[in-house]
Amino acid sequence: MTQIQFGIDRLLSEPELRRPLAGRRIALLAHPASVTADLTHSLDALAACPDLKLTAAFGPQHGIKGDKQDNMVESPDFVDPQHGMPIFSLYGEVRRPTDAMMATFDVLLVDLQDLGCRIYTFITTLRYVLEAAAKHGKSVWVLDRPNPAGRPVEGLTLRDGWESFVGAGPMPMRHGLTMGELGRWFIDLLKLDVDYRVIEMLGWQPDAAPGYGWPLGERTWINPSPNAPNLWMARAYAGTVMLEGATLSEGRGTTRPLEIFGAPDINAKAIIAKMQALAPHWLKGCKLREIWFEPTFHKHAGKLNHGVQIHCEGPYYDHTAFQPWRIQALAFKAIRRLHPDYPLWRDFGYEYEFDRLAIDLINGSPLLREWVDDTQATPDDLDRITHADEAAWLAERAPYLIYR
Template identity: 40%
Template sequence: MSATIGNVSVETGLDVLVRRRGSLLRGRRFGLVAHQASVDSRHEHAATLLADLPRARLVRLFAPEHGLWGAAQDHAPIAGTRDPVTGLPVVSLYGERRAPTLSMLRGLDALVVDLQDVGSRYYTFVWTMALAMPVCARAGVPVIVLDRPNPLGGTVEGNVPDPAFASFVGLYPLPTRHGMTIGELAAYLNAEHRLGCDLTVIAMRGWRRSMLWEDTGVPWVAPSPNMPTPDTARVYPGGCLYEGTNLSEGRGTTRPFEWVGAPYLDAHAFADDLNRRRLPGVHFRPARFVPTFHKWAGRLCGGVQIHVTHAASFKPFITGLAVVASARRLGRRAFRWRRPPYEFEHRKLPFDILCGTDTVRRAIERGEPLATLERRWQPARARWLARRARWLAYR
């Protein structure tokens, strides 16, 4: 059941549970929070696999942002439906309601969570899990998290957010690139933020913090429509910042988050300005593209393609900030910060809730060097790293 590359063998939590014939679920009626990337090493979906477990009964499915099968675009409300494969009801956890109600959990003996995260604080699946956990605690329903690899490995980058800027792209303070698996995050959030959940994490076998996705051998299935490859996940901690501006982040193209631009930018001037910064592990190639939907749909955008030349040294968050700072300087009056609403926040600027503070935006507006920002983050990040250390399950 494990996925193998060379002498590397990684079993996800789902693989481990299925190999054990679901012994942890025996005699239980349970629900499953899943999406289209909830597959085992043979590409079989968790809903199908767990519905077939002996002496256990899957009775309800729950879907995060983008839906059970990843068909909905970003920020699109998800309606409740019925899964055509298992015939089970699918309860939406993205829209007006982002947490299950007590009545939705009635009759369940456990809630299983199998969600592929991408290692960035903004990605909403972790927060869907975090909102469900205290409700499960009140309902007396244990939570079982099936662990999966962090595609970005164990490296940590970015600032620790100000709790005043908490939102659905950061309910609790985590650095932008947090370097934790979803199982580790569940344990950390449950303990450090006192969610009160009866939690079990089914750990992976064979995963190490030094691994990038390509090292694991685990099949990549897009966890959201605009996360088609591991390359997308690699740039996403910076690429998602473009959502807080009037730059196209490449939605409506074949390279979301790798292409960024706008009609008001000159592609070559943009690339030259960014390459002069000599950011580690990255090269900016002049690019022109026409998004088929989303920002600047049907308009020719001048921009860049972000080529990661050395994954180990690449710093996606600082790279994203550099892209925004350069676009603002070159775009002059045409550049704009996106206005709310954004991810259910109706007052604060989207860029500010993505950063978890307004100090980053204000520093960009002042033309402050990014290295100064990085130095300012270090003390809070060091404290956070010390807090999370006991919840790391892998070397």
């Protein structure tokens, strides 16, 4: 088996890949998971290359250091004390790079570990820097990394008019593409005239056990954001991220964020039973377990929560059968059936949107929420619209696949 090489490792080890960068000013868009095979941060590794001229760096949501916890917690610009270069925040005063920021480089290297989910804002930042590069005549190179959720596709496609910072374009929740592949799709979608290149991975096998997207046993998992602590979270995230738009805790303030959910006033055992009664075929590929937890911060902090853990690891995981988006949708449906008046949807400012419900922004339309709240709607009803979206996306994304 060929040992996997990420884009950053190939750029560093293959001088011919770097030759087009000679004499050009380079910037890096990175976060804490932007590391080489030996866990050196990409900023340090690139700065140490004598044939590269690194002049600036950018950080996405949570910051280049990954220290900012959550929704609308911004990062400032600063000067890196070791390398003496400006570090610009793309989740602070601005979310799109300014003209002044764009003037600091000729080529932007994008080295971001994604989670394979539309709502994860790093892909929106990728779109924004591609648009800025087209405007300013700059080059963008994506140093590609795995999609840890692999190739499966799931969820409703974002509808027209529902673009947001958590909805960069008309794709389903689980898109199944790498960042390099997404960049190619964005360029065609937006009809951008931009110099774009992908430094491809070598040896990535998205359907290979045991990682099914992530090279488990070959590469160390580094949190790309504070609440993305492991591969299991990445697998569940396309469903559990919907909890950000709900009053239930998603486990922030615990050691297993976005693998669990609960609240002080629900009966987890009854919810699991109702889920199994409503759509047992949606629950394949994992194991649901009744749990208790007490968050130390965030929703329901300091209170005992009754909840559910989604086990999508070890003997319970079936990569082709697992449907995290449907599992979480079914949990909402079970709660609504058991407690018709339960205040399920959270109304708050979400990713700089104050007029639309977070659950609708997350899903790219009100369709999921309306299905949950419709007492007559069944799992088959949701499948009817979702299957059409999923089939259309599988066809649309096919030309952009680099790794087959």
